[in-house]
Amino acid sequence: xxxxxxxxxxxxxxxxxxxxxxxxxxxxxxxxxxxxxxxxxxxxxxxxxxxxxxxxxxxxxxxxxxxxxxxxxxxxxxxxxxxxxxxxxxxxxxxxxxxxxxxxxxxxxxxxxxxxxxxxxxxxxxxxxxxxxxxxxxxxxxxxxxxxxxxxxxxxxxxxxxxxxx
Amino acid sequence: xxxxxxxxxxxxxxxxxxxxxxxxxxxxxxxxxxxxxxxxxxxxxxxxxxxxxxxxxxxxxxxxxxxxxxxxxxxxxxxxxxxxxxxxxxxxxxxxxxxxxxxxxxxxxxxxxxxxxxxxxxxxxxxxxxxxxxxxxxxxxxxxxxxxxxxxxxxxxxxxxxxxxxxxxxxxxxxxxxxxxxxxxxxxxxxxxxxxxxxxxxxxxxxxxxxxxxxxxxxxxxxxxxxxxxxxxxxxxxxxxxxxxxxxxxxxxxxxxxxxxxxxxxxxxxxxxxxxxxxxxxxxxxxxxxxxxxxxxxxxxxxxxxxxxxxxxxxxxxxxxxxxxxxxxxxxxxxxxxxxxxxxxxxxxxxxxxxxxxxxxxxxxxxxxxxxxxxxxxxxxxxxxxxxxxxxxxxxxxxxxxxxxxxxxxxxxxxxxxxxxxxx
Numbered sequence: 001x002x003x004x005x006x007x008x009x010x011x012x013x014x015x016x017x018x019x020x021x022x023x024x025x026x027x028x029x030x031x032x033x034x035x036x037x038x039x040x041x042x043x044x045x046x047x048x049x050x051x052x053x054x055x056x057x058x059x060x061x062x063x064x065x066x067x068x069x070x071x072x073x074x075x076x077x078x079x080x081x082x083x084x085x086x087x088x089x090x091x092x093x094x095x096x097x098x099x100x101x102x103x104x105x106x107x108x109x110x111x112x113x114x115x116x117x118x119x120x121x122x123x124x125x126x127x128x129x130x131x132x133x134x135x136x137x138x139x140x141x142x143x144x145x146x147x148x149x150x151x152x153x154x155x156x157x158x159x160x161x162x163x164x165x166x
Numbered sequence: 167x168x169x170x171x172x173x174x175x176x177x178x179x180x181x182x183x184x185x186x187x188x189x190x191x192x193x194x195x196x197x198x199x200x201x202x203x204x205x206x207x208x209x210x211x212x213x214x215x216x217x218x219x220x221x222x223x224x225x226x227x228x229x230x231x232x233x234x235x236x237x238x239x240x241x242x243x244x245x246x247x248x249x250x251x252x253x254x255x256x257x258x259x260x261x262x263x264x265x266x267x268x269x270x271x272x273x274x275x276x277x278x279x280x281x282x283x284x285x286x287x288x289x290x291x292x293x294x295x296x297x298x299x300x301x302x303x304x305x306x307x308x309x310x311x312x313x314x315x316x317x318x319x320x321x322x323x324x325x326x327x328x329x330x331x332x333x334x335x336x337x338x339x340x341x342x343x344x345x346x347x348x349x350x351x352x353x354x355x356x357x358x359x360x361x362x363x364x365x366x367x368x369x370x371x372x373x374x375x376x377x378x379x380x381x382x383x384x385x386x387x388x389x390x391x392x393x394x395x396x397x398x399x400x401x402x403x404x405x406x407x408x409x410x411x412x413x414x415x416x417x418x419x420x421x422x423x424x425x426x427x428x429x430x431x432x433x434x435x436x437x438x439x440x441x442x443x444x445x446x447x448x449x450x451x452x453x454x455x456x457x458x459x460x461x462x463x464x465x466x467x468x469x470x471x472x473x474x475x476x477x478x479x480x481x482x483x484x485x486x487x488x489x490x491x492x493x494x495x496x497x498x499x500x501x502x503x504x505x506x507x508x509x510x511x512x513x514x515x516x517x518x519x520x521x522x523x524x525x526x527x528x529x530x531x532x533x534x535x536x537x538x539x540x541x542x543x544x545x546x547x548x549x550x551x552x553x554x555x556x557x558x559x560x561x562x563x564x565x566x567x568x569x570x571x572x573x574x575x576x577x578x579x580x581x582x583x584x585x586x587x588x589x590x
Contacts, residue, residue, distance in 0.1 A: 012358050012359070012447060012449075014447075014553075014555045015555075016535075016553070016555035016556065016557060016558045017555060017556055017557065020535065020557055020558075021534035021535040021536060021557075021558055022535045022536060022540075022557075022560075024209075024534065024536070025208050025209065025237055025238055025245075025246060025249065025536055026245050027211065027212065027215070027245070027249070039557075039562075040556050040557035040562040041556075059359055060358055060359040060362060060392060063358055063359070063392060064294065064553060064555060065293075065294045065534070065553075066292055066293055066294040066296075066308045066309065066310055066311075067209075067310075068212070068310040068311045068312060071310075086359065086362060088359075088362060088392055089362060089363050089392065089394055090294055090308050090309065090310060093309065093310060093313060094310035094312070094313070097310060097312045097313055097316075098312060140196075140326075142196040142324055142326065151312070152312050152313060152316050153216060153219055153220055153312060153315070153316070155316075156220060156316040156319055156320060157220055157221065159320060160220075160222065160319065160320065162220070162221055162222070
């Protein structure tokens with residue numbers, strides 16, 4: 001369960017505006033990445049985002065480059081989930097691999113507005129707000145194992161029989 | 167190879183992934199496969215960082231890893247220099263045999279030239295334009311850096327077998343119209359999400375007429391429709407191009423005639439005019455006539471989409487006896503050193519330099535906004551690259567138009583977006 005506010009955007013939000021290319025090949029800490037999150041889309045985002053927040057957007061969220069920072073920077077900014085009509089495929093994989101929830105739910109996208117307070121209940125598969133309760137599509141079985149392990153690195157460590165790192 | 171009946175009615179992606187998985191598969195199934203090639207570039211340094219977190223000492227299959235430095239070459243500052251240094255040290259430590267330093271070119275040109283991109287191969291790369299290798303009938307898809315680290319450690323990846331969108335091509339291009347105009351038109355018509363999660367097969371009676379370079383342009387930009395992989399069936403042209411390059415024997419798999427395609431589009435090349443993708447989306451496409459006359463500050467001819475010899479020669483034909491407009495900076499970046507040498511020999515480079523173009527080292531250049539021609543606020547660039555998202559090449563208030571090499575050259579001469587079919 002998480003609770004936070006909604007940041008609302010449109011269709012085809014691309015990875016260049018989520019995390020600009022001019023920073024892509026600089027090694028950054030998660031905190032530094034968070035400071036540049038959404039820099040070319042919404043200059044208010046980085047300062048205003050907090051734990052439990054949810055990004056709500058239209059179709060094809062995360063299209064463009066394979067840069068993983070586009071998922072990492074949102075997670076580092078506190079975003080718990082991105083709710084969209086659909087996701088670009090590499091973004092979807094990157095988000096899962098980093099443990100950032102990517103949820104498909106047309107009704108939530110239709111109803112939620114910027115600033116709404118929402119709860120995401122992962123076990124019930126629901127997004128709740130004063131505007132209603134919305135069910136999101138269950139994630140495919142192929143990726144649930146990765147999310148349950150806490151991301152791909154942990155999943156791979158388990159697969160290789162290595163002990164979990166602290 | 168399995169019996170013929172097992173493969174009846176399967177697409178190229180179903181066949182390749184089925185062979186790899188050791189069982190017949192259909193679109194929608196998830197398979198775990200061991201890829202043939204794992205590509206990365208300057209972002210290898212981030213992959214190394216994730217790989218170290220795994221606590222694994224050695225990469226599983228060093229001979230499958232191909233690393234090409236191409237994004238910021240030579241290093242533009244101390245940070246990039248340290249990144250390159252860390253990558254070189256890792257390559258030595260792990261005994262990775264296939265490493266290409268700053269004097270090779272863009273990964274998506276170098277892998278084909280060096281015979282890694284072969285029909286029937288499964289290639290994953292931590293770059294979104296990895297689908298380029300579909301030009302040779304490979305199954306090639308982009309992944310992220312954590313995923314690449316995991317594949318380095320395990321030699322395995324899960325992939326969902328994609329449904330396939332087939333695009334049937336017929337007719338012939340009019341003069342000064344090329345593959346770039348076609349793919350921009352397709353993306354403009356059907357949107358940036360048209361092929362999300364899907365394979366795109368470029369097919370039809372005209373497919374065989376496309377040069378290997380033009381096939382690379384189309385497969386490369388299938389990524390801008392969201393495609394997982396985009397490809398041409400390998401044919402005589404493919405085999406001839408690979409002669410003397412292919413590192414290993416390969417099997418030239420193609421889709422069965424009765425394969426199931428999710429949908430089919432058709433394009434008549436003869437009806438196309440030059441196209442331009444306008445800011446700030448690749449699917450915001452207009453015919454060049456609709457935007458002709460718009461002043462530009464910079465022109466970029468190069469990148470993994472359009473930096474090949476035939477692209478530089480198309481630009482040189484337009485530049486012959488003419489000059490870059492005094493208000494324009496025209497940057498030329500051969501996609502690889504092989505292309506660079508080819509353009510030296512063919513004389514194309516001399517034409518471009520005489521016209522006043524600035525020739526840069528083979529690499530990604532300013533395409534992703536890291537160096538070598540960054541845009542200031544309010545500036546406009548017309549580029550032969552593949553993305554025009556807000557702020558990609560510099561300031562968030564700059565604008566990028568995407569077009570073919572011929573349109574780019576005509577624009578550089580005029581100082582305004584120009585139709586390459588019209589010679590002033």
